[in-house]
Every structure is written in C-alpha cells, then in structure tokens.
Amino acid sequence: MLLDLSHTLARDYLAQFACPWDALAGISDFILELGSQFSPDGYSEATPNVWVHKSTHVFPSAYLGAPCIIGPETEVRHGAFVRSSALAGVVLGDFADIGCNSVLNPGTVIGRRTSVYPLSSVRGAAPRRRIVFIRRQMIS
Numbered sequence: 001m002l003l004d005l006s007h008t009l010a011r012d013y014l015a016q017f018a019c020p021w022d023a024l025a026g027i028s029d030f031i032l033e034l035g036s037q038f039s040p041d042g043y044s045e046a047t048p049n050v051w052v053h054k055s056t057h058v059f060p061s062a063y064l065g066a067p068c069i070i071g072p073e074t075e076v077r078h079g080a081f082v083r084s085s086a087l088a089g090v091v092l093g094d095f096a097d098i099g100c101n102s103v104l105n106p107g108t109v110i111g112r113r114t115s116v117y118p119l120s121s122v123r124g125a126a127p128r129r130r131i132v133f134i135r136r137q138m139i140s
Contacts, residue, residue, distance in 0.1 A: 003112075004094050009034060009071070020091040021107070031067040043069075093128060 003020065005011045013030050017023045035043075035051040043051040049066035052058060058076040065083035070076060079101040090104045093111045098104065099118030110116060111128035119134065126132050 003091075009069070020109070028067050031069055035067065035069055 003014070005014055008014065010030065013026075014020070014023055032049060035045070035049060038045075038051055041054075043053055046052045046058070046064065047066065050064045050068045050070075052064070052070045053072040053074070055072045056070050056074045056076070058064065058070065059078045059080070061078045062076045062080040063082065064070065064076070065081075068082060070082075076082065077100050080098070081103075090106070091109045092098070093109075093114065095113045096110045097115040098110070099116050099120060101119050102116050103121040104110065104116070105121070105123040107124075108122050109125040110122070110132075111126050111130060113128060114126050114130045114132065116122055116126070117131065117133035120132055121134065122132055
C-alpha cells in the first residue's frame with residue numbers, strides 16, 4: 001500500500017481514484033477549496049494559497065509553491081522545493097523521507113517508508129522500503 005487514506009484530509013477525494021496520479025487533474029481545485037475552509041487555530045496561510053499546520057516546521061530556505069497544504073507534524077527542510085504542476089506532480093508514500101536538495105522530477109512516485117538521500121535526482125517509481133541514492137565518484 002502506497003498511502004494510508006485513513007488519516008488524510010483528502011481521503012474522500014483520493015478514494016475515488018484507482019491510481020494516485022489520476023487525482024492530479026483536480027487536485028489544485030481541491031486544495032484551494034479545502035484550504036479556504038481551514039481555521040486559523042490549526043493552519044496559517046504562509047503565502048497566498050499555501051497553508052501550513054501550526055505543528056509543522058518549515059525552514060526559511062524552503063520554497064512552498066501554491067497551491068499547497070503541509071499537514072501536521074511535518075518538517076520541510078533546508079533547500080526543499082515544493083512546487084505545483086498542472087501536468088504531473090510527485091506522489092510520496094506514507095513515511096517517505098526526502099533528503100536535502102533532492103529533486104523529485106514530475107511524475108515520480110516514492111514508495112512507503114522509502115528514503116531518498118540528499119542531493120539525489122529521482123525520476124520514475126521507487127518501491128517501498130528502499131534507499132535511493134546516486135553513486136558519486138571522487139575526482140582527483
């Protein structure tokens with residue numbers, strides 16, 4: 001299982017699709033509608049159409065593109081770049097860990113409990129419970 005829908009605000013929206021990427025066509029409208037209903041007690045609108053839960057920590061060097069919702073107990077680390085895309089997004093399985101300055105190309109799927117090491121550029125699908133890294137060679 002890639003995602004456990006029992007704990008997401010998007011449960012009803014996502015449950016109607018067989019594959020997560022099928023949800024992308026309407027996800028921006030869904031985010032805008034949901035975000036506009038948030039109470040200021042739980043979420044703040046960090047920038048227009050970007051809602052961040054009060055328990056979340058976003059480092060100052062991170063970029064959050066609109067529309068976007070960052071849920072509870074999340075950490076968006078240094079150099080993270082979260083952007084929207086009208087054509088294809090990225091799907092992160094539950095408990096995925098993405099290293100600093102990594103690039104997840106459009107259409108990428110990262111499996112449940114998979115870790116992507118810092119400075120990695122990833123495209124395609126990474127299975128669950130894997131470690132994704134790019135081999136580096138020392139140049140002398």
